[in-house]
Amino acid sequence: MNRVVLSERLVPNLYRLVLEAPEVAASARAGQFVMVIPDGRGERIPINLADWDTERGTVDLVFLNLGASTRKLAALKPGEAVEGLAGPLGRAPEIPGPGAVLLAGGCYGIGGLYPLARVLKQAGRRVIFLAEARSPAYLYWEEKIKKYADDILTLFREDCLGSGQDFKELVGGVISKHPDIALVMVMGCSYLLFKFSEATTGSGFKTLVSLNPIMVDGTGMCGACRVSVGGRTYFACVDGPWFEAGDLDWQEYFNRRKAFLSQEEQALARLDREFWKRTE
Amino acid sequence: MSRTDRLEPGQAERLLREREKDWRKALRRELPIQKRMAIERQPMPEQEPGVRVRNFKEVNLGYTLELARVEARRCLDCGQPGCVAGCPVAIDIPTFIKYIEAGELEKALEKIRETNGLPAICGRVCPQEVQCEKDCNLVRAGKAPVAIGHLERFVADYLCLREGTGAGISASPEVTRRPEKIAVVGSGPGGLTAAADLARLGYRVTVFEALHLPGGVLAYGIPEFRLPREILQSEINFIKALGVEIKTNFIVGRTASLEDLRQDGYRAFFLGTGAGLPSFMNIPGENLLGVYSANEYLTRVNLMKGFRFPEFDTPVPRARRAAVIGGGNVAMDAVRTALRLGAEQATIFYRRSRAEMPARVEEVKHAEEEGIVFNFLTVPVRFLGNDRGQLQGMVLQRLALGEPDSSGRPRPVPIPGSEFEVEVDLAVVAIGQSPNPLLIKQLPGLKLGRWGNVEVDSQTMATSLPGIYAGGDAVRGGATVILAMGDGRRAARAIDEFLRRE
Numbered sequence: 001m002n003r004v005v006l007s008e009r010l011v012p013n014l015y016r017l018v019l020e021a022p023e024v025a026a027s028a029r030a031g032q033f034v035m036v037i038p039d040g041r042g043e044r045i046p047i048n049l050a051d052w053d054t055e056r057g058t059v060d061l062v063f064l065n066l067g068a069s070t071r072k073l074a075a076l077k078p079g080e081a082v083e084g085l086a087g088p089l090g091r092a093p094e095i096p097g098p099g100a101v102l103l104a105g106g107c108y109g110i111g112g113l114y115p116l117a118r119v120l121k122q123a124g125r126r127v128i129f130l131a132e133a134r135s136p137a138y139l140y141w142e143e144k145i146k147k148y149a150d151d152i153l154t155l156f157r158e159d160c161l162g163s164g165q166d167f168k169e170l171v172g173g174v175i176s177k178h179p180d181i182a183l184v185m186v187m188g189c190s191y192l193l194f195k196f197s198e199a200t201t202g203s204g205f206k207t208l209v210s211l212n213p214i215m216v217d218g219t220g221m222c223g224a225c226r227v228s229v230g231g232r233t234y235f236a237c238v239d240g241p242w243f244e245a246g247d248l249d250w251q252e253y254f255n256r257r258k259a260f261l262s263q264e265e266q267a268l269a270r271l272d273r274e275f276w277k278r279t280e
Numbered sequence: 281m282s283r284t285d286r287l288e289p290g291q292a293e294r295l296l297r298e299r300e301k302d303w304r305k306a307l308r309r310e311l312p313i314q315k316r317m318a319i320e321r322q323p324m325p326e327q328e329p330g331v332r333v334r335n336f337k338e339v340n341l342g343y344t345l346e347l348a349r350v351e352a353r354r355c356l357d358c359g360q361p362g363c364v365a366g367c368p369v370a371i372d373i374p375t376f377i378k379y380i381e382a383g384e385l386e387k388a389l390e391k392i393r394e395t396n397g398l399p400a401i402c403g404r405v406c407p408q409e410v411q412c413e414k415d416c417n418l419v420r421a422g423k424a425p426v427a428i429g430h431l432e433r434f435v436a437d438y439l440c441l442r443e444g445t446g447a448g449i450s451a452s453p454e455v456t457r458r459p460e461k462i463a464v465v466g467s468g469p470g471g472l473t474a475a476a477d478l479a480r481l482g483y484r485v486t487v488f489e490a491l492h493l494p495g496g497v498l499a500y501g502i503p504e505f506r507l508p509r510e511i512l513q514s515e516i517n518f519i520k521a522l523g524v525e526i527k528t529n530f531i532v533g534r535t536a537s538l539e540d541l542r543q544d545g546y547r548a549f550f551l552g553t554g555a556g557l558p559s560f561m562n563i564p565g566e567n568l569l570g571v572y573s574a575n576e577y578l579t580r581v582n583l584m585k586g587f588r589f590p591e592f593d594t595p596v597p598r599a600r601r602a603a604v605i606g607g608g609n610v611a612m613d614a615v616r617t618a619l620r621l622g623a624e625q626a627t628i629f630y631r632r633s634r635a636e637m638p639a640r641v642e643e644v645k646h647a648e649e650e651g652i653v654f655n656f657l658t659v660p661v662r663f664l665g666n667d668r669g670q671l672q673g674m675v676l677q678r679l680a681l682g683e684p685d686s687s688g689r690p691r692p693v694p695i696p697g698s699e700f701e702v703e704v705d706l707a708v709v710a711i712g713q714s715p716n717p718l719l720i721k722q723l724p725g726l727k728l729g730r731w732g733n734v735e736v737d738s739q740t741m742a743t744s745l746p747g748i749y750a751g752g753d754a755v756r757g758g759a760t761v762i763l764a765m766g767d768g769r770r771a772a773r774a775i776d777e778f779l780r781r782e
Contacts, residue, residue, distance in 0.1 A: 023535050037492055043584065043593040044492070068593050084492035086529040216584070216594075217500075219490050219531060220718055221556035222576035226567055233560070233567060238718060252567055255669030259569045263595030270590045 002085040004076045005058055010140040011133075013065050014108060015074045016050070022057030024087045030115035031210070031242060034059065034087030035218040038072035042083055045069045046215045046237070048112030048187065049088060059085075062111030068267035089218045093208055093242040099182025100150070101125055102174065104196055106132035109187030110141055112210065114148075116185060121148035128178050130155060132192055151178065171199040181205060186245070190257060197245035207245040211236045213256055228252055287365050295364060298375045299357065307378055308357055321424035322351040329649040333619050336504045336587050339646055340404070343434040352381040354418065355426045362415025363428060368766040369395045373412060373428055380431060388435045396432075397476040397519065398469060398765065400440055400511045401498060403433025405609075406762045407640045440514045458482040460779050463546040465532045465719060468496020469761040470752030471552030472519050473768030474775075479522040481776050486546075487524060490531040493583060496554055497753070498761070500583040501575070503613050505620070506643075533719035538748075547782075548747045548775045551734060552768065555753035556716030560709055561605070565663030570597065570671030574610045574710035581617050599706030602626045603674065605660060606710030607637035608758070612647050614708040619650055623706070627653040629660065631679055631692045657681070657692065661699065663707060673703045715754045723748070731757055740774035741767055749775055 006018040024034060033048045051060035065074040076082070093116075095101065101120050105113040110131050120127050129149035133139050134157050145152060153174055175181055186196045187210040200207040213225040213236050220238035227236050228249035234240065287295075298304065325341040326332075332339050343351065355377040363373040372391055379388035392399045408414075408429035416425035462478050464471045467489040475485045493499050495512050520526065532538060538549060558573035560566055577596070580586040584594035602618035604611050607630035619626040628647070630637060633656045637644060648654070657679045664673040678698035681690035715733045720726055727735040727744035734743055734750040741749045751767025753759055 023530070027535055027540075038593075041585075041592045084529045086490065086492070086531055087534065089531070089534060216576055216579050217491060219534075219556070220716060221500075221558070222579050223558050223560070223573040224576045228567060233562075252669060255569060256567065259597075260595040263589065267590050267593050267595070 001081050003081045004078050005056075007074075007076055007078060009074075010062065010111075011138045014111075014138075014140065015063055015065055015070075016111070017061045017063075017073060017076065018058050019061065019082065019085060020057060021059045021085050021087075022054075024085065025052040025054050025057050025059050028052045028059065028088045028115075029092035030119045031093045032088035032090045033218075033241060034061070034085055034089060035215070036061070036069075036073065036082055037084040038069050038076075039083050042072060043069050044084075044216060044218065046089070046212065046218055046241075048108065048210065050108075050111035050114055052115075059087075060111070062108045064108050067264050068271045071268065071271055086218070089237060090241045091239070093185070095120065095125075095183065095185075096206070097125065097182075099126075099205075100128055100178055100180045102128045102130060102178070102181045102184045103149075104130040104132065104184060104186045104188075104192075106188030106192040109189075109192070109210070110139070110145075112187045113185065114141060114145055117145055117148040126150050126178075126180065128153065128174070128181060130174060132188065133157070153177075167195045168199040171196065175203070183208065185242070186210065190254060193245065194250050194254075197248070197250070201246050208242045209245045209248070210241045211243055211248075211253065212241065213253065214259055227256075288370060291364070291370055295361065295372060295374070296359075298372060299359070303382065304357065304375075304378055307381055311353060313356055316353055316356055317418070317421060317423060319350060319354045321354065321427055322347045322430075324427070324430050326646075329646075329651070332505065333616075333650050336620055338508050339505050340430075340433075342437055343430055345438070348380055348431055348434040348438075349383070351427050351431055352377045355381070356417060358417045360417075362417060363412040363426075366412045366415040368411065368762045369769055371395050371412075371432075376435065377426065377428070377431055380435060385435055385438055389439050392432060392435060395769070396765065397473050398515045398761075399432050400436035400515055401469070401507060402762055402765070403429050403431075403436060404507050404511070405502060405640075405760075407760060409641045411762070437511070440511075440518070455480065455482045458484075458779070460484065460547045461486065461545050462548045462550070462775060462779075463488060463532070463538075463541050464550045464552060465538075466490075466496055466552035466554055466752075466754070467494035467516075467526055467528075468552055468554050468752060468764060469498060470754075470764035470768040470771075471496065471550060472516070473765040474550040474552065474749075474751070474772045475524045475768075476519045476522055477769055477772035478775060479519075479524045481772070483776075483779075485524045487526045488530040488532045489526060489528045491583065492528050494526050494528060496552070500579040501610065501613070503578065503582055503617055505616065506613065531718070533722050538719070538723060548779060549749065550741075550768065550771050550775065551720065551743070551748065551750040551754055552752045552764070553716050553719055553750075553754045555713035555756075555758050556718075557714045557732075558709070559712045559714060561660065561711065563660060563662050565665055565671070565674075566709075568663050568665040568671040569669050570599075570665075570705055571663055571707045571709065572597065574604075574606070574614045574708050575713065577614055577708045578610070578617065581621075587617075587621060596621060597706050599623045599704075600625075601702075601704045602706040602708070603629055603660075603702070603704040604708045604710055605629050606712070607632065607639060608710065608712070609639045609643055610758075611708075611710035612639045612643040612652075614710050615652050616647055616650060618706060618708070619652065625653060626651075627655060627702075627704075629655045629658050629676065631657065631659040632689060633657055633681060636689050659692070659694075660707070664701070671705055671707060673701055674707060675699055675701050712758050713753070714757055720754065733757055739770065740777075741771035742774060742778075747778065 225236040230247040413425035586596035604615040679692035749771040752764030
């Protein structure tokens with residue numbers, strides 16, 4: 001039983017669940033994810049580990065309320081349980097030294113990168129945290145992150161759009177402020193990953209992106225999450241989720257994420273109907 | 281060489297002792313051999329093809345008590361039963377069939393359960409035609425073999441489904457409890473069998489399952505129209521009733537390492553981690569939307585109940601023209617699933633000819649009745665897609681059969697210039713799986729074979745690491761349920777000896 005200890009809305013559409021999962025918490029490493037099944041009719045969906053507490057035996061998940069599964073998760077109250085939770089999954093990324101690491105997160109990725117900030121800082125690395133959000137109202141966890149980041153920068157989409165500034169220039173500005181950056185790690189929506197990949201290609205340092213393709217089992221059994229990197233096919237669940245951004249076939253990645261778009265809408269519509277029936 | 285030479289030491293004598301019991305002699309006297317041989321094999325009642333392609337209910341409806349007793353009378357109760365030697369777990373087949381003839385169904389089930397923990401499953405999914413039924417003496421006389429599989433299934437269903445938790449539970453309370461904890465990794469047929477046998481020997485057994493439901497390939501791979509889930513559940517309940525604990529959502533190698541489990545007091549291990557790594561063909565276009573591994577396609581449908589989308593949340597692709605590549609049971613399952621999900625045309629593309637297809641004869645027969653199209657001696661060379669990355673067709677090449685390859689089957693050789701195109705919007709790749717590397721690659725010193733399979737001693741199933749045993753598809757690649765069970769059984773015996781030695 002993975003019971004909900006705490007459930008909160010962090011900012012509009014982003015939720016945090018703290019779930020009992022002592023064995024997962026004991027084995028968790030920064031940059032890994034878990035598979036969650038919201039209820040008895042639910043899908044298995046991957047969600048990044050945003051934190052864990054080995055003493056209390058809990059894991060923190062931060063997710064965007066977007067489809068049927070995440071809507072079900074967002075509606076959970078303390079004391080209720082998810083149908084299943086398995087992990088930790090994926091490879092914890094290897095982080096070559098030396099030099100500063102730029103952690104760039106948007107959306108759920110701000111939470112998902114937090115454990116990386118902690119381990120990097122504890123390993124004595126300089127950590128620059130770049131939080132991307134729609135506007136300041138969509139930022140969360142700044143206080144938590146501050147503890148482990150040497151510098152926190154923000155990037156607001158409304159500024160980007162308004163200023164007419166190019167994304168590449170913005171990222172370039174960040175990097176020139178911290179010339180010791182040797183590695184960029186990005187987590188968040190696919191578009192953010194792609195823009196970072198574009199902006200840092202050819203800049204001489206490594207950019208790792210945390211991919212979030214469709215998965216079913218999450219243990220390398222089905223191949224739903226296959227991605228092409230440098231011309232080879234990898235399973236993101238066991239070979240990733242971290243890959244070098246410049247080598248990824250982005251078009252294929254975008255396409256494959258949309259494999260079930262119409263069914264996803266259908267599932268959501270059905271859930272809504274059920275919800276209204278209950279409230280009537 | 282006599283047929284019983286293939287039996288384990290002591291088995292022939294045990295069979296003979298059973299056969300010489302008075303009730304057996306009386307049964308044999310009751311109906312002479314000639315009359316028994318005149319009875320035709322009783323056909324399995326089935327759902328009509330036109331009806332069953334619109335549902336996911338089981339195709340075979342099962343024998344009635346009357347049919348089963350007629351079929352049981354066909355068994356000649358031979359002195360040298362070839363069937364037992366043909367069974368990978370050496371079930372005492374004549375005895376259980378004669379119990380059916382005598383109307384003693386509990387005793388029949390008990391007899392099967394002595395060597396087979398999952399009779400309702402084996403009765404359904406074993407390839408009987410190349411095992412027990414192949415060596416039935418009726419075949420020598422030019423007759424159809426006794427329907428051993430159908431009878432095994434009948435006994436298990438008749439008793440288990442009635443009582444829910446499985447009848448004839450022999451978790452003998454007089455068994456001496458043993459303090460040692462044993463970890464079984466994977467809850468497929470190999471793991472469940474090892475767990476059941478070890479629990480019967482008095483050990484404390486925990487089965488660790490990575491997915492959220494137990495059963496392994498029985499849960500994610502085999503569709504409900506071949507193995508209804510309440511049957512699987514009833515067999516799993518039986519194993520739980522023996523005292524086995526099943527921990528789901530626990531990925532050994534991730535949630536905890538094997539070393540962690542050792543620290544927790546587990547003294548021996550059985551790795552039944554299966555063949556969870558799907559093979560792809562590595563041809564252009566394989567990552568197009570609409571190309572699936574059989575594992576993904578079947579897991580969505582079976583484990584996640586995607587065939588009931590949107591009642592269940594996991595979507596499955598719905599196709600107009602479905603192509604399945606491969607000729608084994610997994611390919612048959614996938615292609616028949618596509619048909620049930622509404623495909624106008626569902627086609628098998630297999631690179632050898634009909635004679636080499638590894639699928640069970642009954643599955644091929646059912647597939648043909650349902651209108652599956654078979655294309656032999658063809659292989660895809662590339663998939664074709666549109667600008668949104670969606671599958672639209674494939675280019676295939678024709679093959680001819682050449683010299684036998686290492687597997688003894690004729691090697692398919694491409695015919696130059698024979699390429700042709702077909703229109704498809706779903707392609708399922710069912711060309712095999714290799715052992716799931718997640719755990720086994722983490723164990724330093726574990727000897728692996730050419731295909732990443734765990735190497736074991738074929739008698740004890742011992743790996744190169746002390747206290748660690750393995751079986752099923754993790755050792756064999758893609759094999760059968762019953763072979764995995766045989767492995768689990770041998771491993772259980774060897775683990776017992778190992779722990780007693782220590």
